[in-house]
Amino acid sequence: MKKIICFFAACIFSFSASAQLIVQSGATLYLSGNALVVLQDVNLVNDGTITVAAIGRFSFTGIANSGISGTQQPAFNELKIAKTGSNKLLLERAIDVNGKIPSISFSSAGNFTDNGALKELYHEYISCLNPAVTPCSGSYEVKDYTILFNYSDGRKIKLTFLGAGYDINNKSRAMLRMSPNEDPMTKQ
Numbered sequence: 184m185k186k187i188i189c190f191f192a193a194c195i196f197s198f199s200a201s202a203q204l205i206v207q208s209g210a211t212l213y214l215s216g217n218a219l220v221v222l223q224d225v226n227l228v229n230d231g232t233i234t235v236a237a238i239g240r241f242s243f244t245g246i247a248n249s250g251i252s253g254t255q256q257p258a259f260n261e262l263k264i265a266k267t268g269s270n271k272l273l274l275e276r277a278i279d280v281n282g283k284i285p286s287i288s289f290s291s292a293g294n295f296t297d298n299g300a301l302k303e304l305y306h307e308y309i310s311c312l313n314p315a316v317t318p319c320s321g322s323y324e325v326k327d328y329t330i331l332f333n334y335s336d337g338r339k340i341k342l343t344f345l346g347a348g349y350d351i352n353n354k355s356r357a358m359l360r361m362s363p364n365e366d367p368m369t370k371q
Contacts, residue, residue, distance in 0.1 A: 206231035214239035229253035235260045243272045296320040
């Protein structure tokens with residue numbers, strides 16, 4: 184009986200563990216050429232250095248949530264997120280994609296400037312189908328937990344935000360969760 188209980192305890196523990204790719208402090212993960220790193224339901228912990236060649240790629244796939252964390256900011260040339268269902272890639276630290284940190288700025292006059300953030304938030308992984316693939320600026324409207332981005336070149340994109348933790352008295356929050364994946368957008 185004791186062996187059976189130990190077996191079940193080991194099974195329960197193994198199902199709750201998650202895989203991690205850890206780049207330790209002082210270590211360098213170097214991708215050369217057209218290297219592709221696919222992390223299927225694997226967390227990336229970067230405490231060292233990740234160096235990606237001009238055509239190297241990282242892809243986060245799978246049926247469970249994954250995260251990017253660590254003490255050092257990882258740099259990606261190309262980052263693909265292809266999670267199924269409502270699963271997410273959780274950013275626990277800032278990342279650098281293609282030499283810049285994706286960002287978006289808003290003005291109180293109703294204008295925005297997109298520097299790659301909407302491409303990541305829109306979650307269309309086939310570039311030719313993603314209307315936000317090209318950064319631009321334009322005007323925005325907020326209606327019922329939806330932000331409508333009207334690009335100056337005529338494109339229109341809708342993104343949802345849940346309003347979880349929203350406080351009407353704090354109109355300058357440090358973080359807002361956007362898109363169906365609840366991606367965190369932090370104030371810089």
